[in-house]
Amino acid sequence: RNTYLGLEDFSVSDTSGTEEDTDSAVLYGTLRGSVVGLRYYTGIVNNNEMVALQREPSNPYDKNAVKVNNVNGDQVGHIKKELAAALAGIMDNKLALIEGVVPYGAKNAFTMPVQMSFWGREENKEAVLDQLKRHGFKLAPPLKGNEFDKLFEDLKEDDKTCELEGAEAVATLLLPHQKQALAWMVSRENSNDLPPFWEERSNFYYNTLTNFAEKQRPKNVIGGILADDMGLVILTELVLVFVWFCLVFLLGGGGVKKFRKDFQRTISFFNFYFALNIQSVETKYSGDGPSATLIVCPLSVLSNWIDQFEQHIHQNFHVNIYVYYGSDRSRDPSFLSEQDIVLTTYNILATDYGMRGDSPLHKVTWLRIVLDEGHTIRNPNAQQTKAALNLDGHRRWVLTGTPIQNSVKDLWSLISFLKLKPFTDREWWHRTIQRPVTMGAPGGLGRLQSLIRSITLRRTKKSKIKGKPVLELPERKVLIQHITLTEEERQIYQSVKKEGKAAISRFFSEGTVLAHYADILGVLLRLRQLCCHPRLCINTSSSSFSAGDKTPEEVHEMLVNKMKLVLSSGSDEECAVCLESLTVPVITRCAHVFCRPCIFEVIRSEQPNAKCPLCRSELRAEHLVECPLEGEIDSSNEKKSDQEWISSSKINALMHALIELRRDDPTAKCLVVSQFTTFLSLIENPLKESGFAFTRLDGSMAQKKRVEAIQCFQSSQAGSPTVMLLSLKAGGVGLNLTAASRVFLMDPAWNPAAEDQCFDRCHRLGQKHSVVITKFIVKDSVEENMLKIQKKKRELAAGAFATKKPSASEIKQTKINEIKALIDL
DNA sequence: ACCGCCGGGTGCC
DNA sequence: ACCGCCGGGTGCC
Numbered sequence: 001r002n003t004y005l006g007l008e009d010f011s012v013s014d015t016s017g018t019e020e021d022t023d024s025a026v027l028y029g030t031l032r033g034s035v036v037g038l039r040y041y042t043g044i045v046n047n048n049e050m051v052a053l054q055r056e057p058s059n060p061y062d063k064n065a066v067k068v069n070n071v072n073g074d075q076v077g078h079i080k081k082e083l084a085a086a087l088a089g090i091m092d093n094k095l096a097l098i099e100g101v102v103p104y105g106a107k108n109a110f111t112m113p114v115q116m117s118f119w120g121r122e123e124n125k126e127a128v129l130d131q132l133k134r135h136g137f138k139l140a141p142p143l144k145g146n147e148f149d150k151l152f153e154d155l156k157e158d159d160k161t162c163e164l165e166g167a168e169a170v171a172t173l174l175l176p177h178q179k180q181a182l183a184w185m186v187s188r189e190n191s192n193d194l195p196p197f198w199e200e201r202s203n204f205y206y207n208t209l210t211n212f213a214e215k216q217r218p219k220n221v222i223g224g225i226l227a228d229d230m231g232l233v234i235l236t237e238l239v240l241v242f243v244w245f246c247l248v249f250l251l252g253g254g255g256v257k258k259f260r261k262d263f264q265r266t267i268s269f270f271n272f273y274f275a276l277n278i279q280s281v282e283t284k285y286s287g288d289g290p291s292a293t294l295i296v297c298p299l300s301v302l303s304n305w306i307d308q309f310e311q312h313i314h315q316n317f318h319v320n321i322y323v324y325y326g327s328d329r330s331r332d333p334s335f336l337s338e339q340d341i342v343l344t345t346y347n348i349l350a351t352d353y354g355m356r357g358d359s360p361l362h363k364v365t366w367l368r369i370v371l372d373e374g375h376t377i378r379n380p381n382a383q384q385t386k387a388a389l390n391l392d393g394h395r396r397w398v399l400t401g402t403p404i405q406n407s408v409k410d411l412w413s414l415i416s417f418l419k420l421k422p423f424t425d426r427e428w429w430h431r432t433i434q435r436p437v438t439m440g441a442p443g444g445l446g447r448l449q450s451l452i453r454s455i456t457l458r459r460t461k462k463s464k465i466k467g468k469p470v471l472e473l474p475e476r477k478v479l480i481q482h483i484t485l486t487e488e489e490r491q492i493y494q495s496v497k498k499e500g501k502a503a504i505s506r507f508f509s510e511g512t513v514l515a516h517y518a519d520i521l522g523v524l525l526r527l528r529q530l531c532c533h534p535r536l537c538i539n540t541s542s543s544s545f546s547a548g549d550k551t552p553e554e555v556h557e558m559l560v561n562k563m564k565l566v567l568s569s570g571s572d573e574e575c576a577v578c579l580e581s582l583t584v585p586v587i588t589r590c591a592h593v594f595c596r597p598c599i600f601e602v603i604r605s606e607q608p609n610a611k612c613p614l615c616r617s618e619l620r621a622e623h624l625v626e627c628p629l630e631g632e633i634d635s636s637n638e639k640k641s642d643q644e645w646i647s648s649s650k651i652n653a654l655m656h657a658l659i660e661l662r663r664d665d666p667t668a669k670c671l672v673v674s675q676f677t678t679f680l681s682l683i684e685n686p687l688k689e690s691g692f693a694f695t696r697l698d699g700s701m702a703q704k705k706r707v708e709a710i711q712c713f714q715s716s717q718a719g720s721p722t723v724m725l726l727s728l729k730a731g732g733v734g735l736n737l738t739a740a741s742r743v744f745l746m747d748p749a750w751n752p753a754a755e756d757q758c759f760d761r762c763h764r765l766g767q768k769h770s771v772v773i774t775k776f777i778v779k780d781s782v783e784e785n786m787l788k789i790q791k792k793k794r795e796l797a798a799g800a801f802a803t804k805k806p807s808a809s810e811i812k813q814t815k816i817n818e819i820k821a822l823i824d825l
Numbered sequence: 826a827c828c829g830c831c832g833g834g835t836g837c838c
Numbered sequence: 839a840c841c842g843c844c845g846g847g848t849g850c851c
Contacts, residue, residue, distance in 0.1 A: 037837030061838045
């Protein structure tokens with residue numbers, strides 16, 4: 001199973017089969033059994049301690065053998081053979097998840113009882129009961145009285161309101177929330193506290209969740225999660241203090257003056273990192289042990305880092321920074337460990353870990369590991385997650401704007417990365433936190449909150465310290481401007497709508513909605529495009545809804561087109577296997593789009609008769625079609641510049657607003673945002689005609705061009721552009737466009753979060769003016785319906801925490817409902 | 826006694 | 839294991 005040489009792969013074995021459904025598992029019942037052979041093993045348990053049951057098919061005495069392990073993974077004994085004979089089949093076929101608790105008998109020498117709970121999908125219940133019955137066992141109803149309650153003890157909350165007063169000269173530079181963050185971080189780096197849910201009890205360390213105890217003191221993580229939707233804010237200038245301390249340490253105060261001056265420049269978020277790294281320099285001087293800090297980030301922010309390091313560190317200190325990226329990267333672990341900072345991306349990390357089996361990054365013991373945009377690793381099955389979890393180094397920090405997106409599930413990878421015992425093992429995480437929370441067990445949420453509180457610093461824009469908002473941003477207003485189409489535009493719109501509605505109605509009555517998912521998205525896309533400009537959908541009219549008899553080439557082309565359609569439709573498609581946004585999209589013959597690795601895993605595990613996870617059609621690796629070219633997804637209809645330019649109602653409304661704005665304030669800058677880059681191109685025309693200086697930022701631009709466009713736009717020089725044409729999803733979270741105080745959103749997005757994120761690019765620290773956002777919405781159109789869906793999504797997101805993540809089929813059902821609402825069915 | 830009963834040896838899977 | 843189970847020793851009252 002494990003093809004990655006030499007590196008422990010801790011989750012492959014428990015991620016197939018039942019894993020996907022652990023959230024929807026029901027409790028079949030409980031059964032008392034016995035653990036035997038205690039005297040042969042070293043693993044010990046306490047009364048009421050949780051134990052894990054593990055199949056041991058290779059046991060020479062009994063192929064049905066089931067091992068019993070304690071929380072530490074040490075074997076306690078075996079399940080008695082008659083019972084094991086009944087359990088083996090259930091476990092091997094993943095019909096149920098069997099969990100054990102040893103109720104008493106902790107001091108028994110030979111055998112002890114074990115209370116087992118059987119969990120699984122409703123449809124497997126009968127088979128499990130049957131199998132047990134055949135061996136003469138019968139499940140008892142679930143135990144009453146919630147054991148979780150009595151186990152749970154709230155932790156004292158860390159005092160995060162305490163501020164750290166830095167050196168006098170520095171303290172004045174810090175805002176209260178910065179001092180607070182600093183104090184927290186310093187305390188995390190220096191604390192000797194036990195990790196959450198551990199207590200010291202008469203020479204033993206005792207875990208209050210699992211009732212596991214051991215002599216050895218469990219390590220608390222040196223580090224934590226900085227969860228901050230204004231991450232860019234809270235850490236700003238934090239570096240000053242770090243650097244200050246370190247300088248005092250290093251230079252004894254001598255070089256401090258010059259240094260401080262340098263740092264009174266505008267300082268950005270990324271300073272945090274080199275703050276940490278300066279510390280690593282200090283550690284290097286102060287003794288042996290690892291001295292290199294590894295920073296992993298998405299590719300999109302890599303250059304930001306490099307810039308920051310170049311600007312600040314190189315000149316001031318002789319800090320060795322190595323960017324571990326590109327095919328010529330050094331493969332020498334000892335070279336890497338000599339660096340002060342090694343910078344790399346999640347992709348490189350994952351590639352090295354997976355392909356080479358001797359990843360240099362995994363051979364180094366790091367002083368500190370920092371995961372930037374740490375939510376990147378929220379999918380426990382993703383290669384980059386496994387790669388990150390297996391990095392070696394005791395100080396571990398996760399920086400993320402969105403640690404808990406939709407579910408508790410997403411948190412596991414982060415907690416596991418922090419190496420908090422016993423949560424690194426998925427089973428214990430699931431039994432003690434995830435299930436109690438998702439099933440609403442009393443105390444479950446409290447437990448989770450306790451955990452989060454003790455290891456994360458979470459601040460939102462709305463957080464307050466001592467009754468005052470942490471951050472006072474200028475006001476932000478969202479206006480909706482309704483647009484009425486011209487008679488001509490309306491005619492085209494209605495005719496396309498009529499045709500599309502007829503087709504979609506047919507799909508509904510035939511029950512083939514899922515099979516025509518891409519076509520339906522296509523109809524909706526065309527309608528949305530027509531709301532913007534009639535020319536946007538000129539080339540996407542191939543409404544061949546039936547596959548018919550086609551040559552392989554034609555099928556291939558059709559699939560590629562469908563995939564492009566899905567990807568460019570802006571509907572924020574998720575892969576139904578991993579439920580993440582698509583990476584390396586491929587399309588099946590039945591026209592459903594998945595991540596390449598995900599669908600290959602499905603094919604591999606279900607072979608020889610793999611079925612499409614969405615529609616159960618036949619699925620074959622050789623039929624999968626990949627997306628031909630990354631980037632220029634909707635460029636297919638871009639090649640018509642020779643045509644005469646015409647305006648549209650929306651463009652007229654925009655130009656009217658822009659000209660008015662310029663008249664009132666010639667220096668005011670604004671963002672013009674659309675999901676359709678072709679639309680942005682169409683807007684360029686009237687901008688030129690009306691003499692606007694503008695710039696443009698979209699996903700297809702090379703990194704260098706982007707940086708240029710951003711700098712140009714942010715400049716306050718006379719004659720600098722006042723308009724930026726921005727594609728909705730361009731740029732990462734870090735994109736800073738605070739020069740703009742107006743936003744024109746040309747077309748609504750499916751996902752309101754995407755819009756909000758876009759607005760945040762100018763409504764953030766550094767914004768001096770109030771921000772006015774104008775959304776253009778065409779009356780009586782698909783756009784108005786999209787607003788309703790957005791509203792629903794917002795409400796859903798507001799109560800999101802603790803609700804479980806929807807399954808693939810639920811996602812599709814939601815989408816079908818959306819489709820109905822969108823086209824008035 | 827092709828039984829019962831006794832008591833020693835023994836012990837996970 | 840202060841059990842169960844095994845198999846050898848033994849055998850009226």
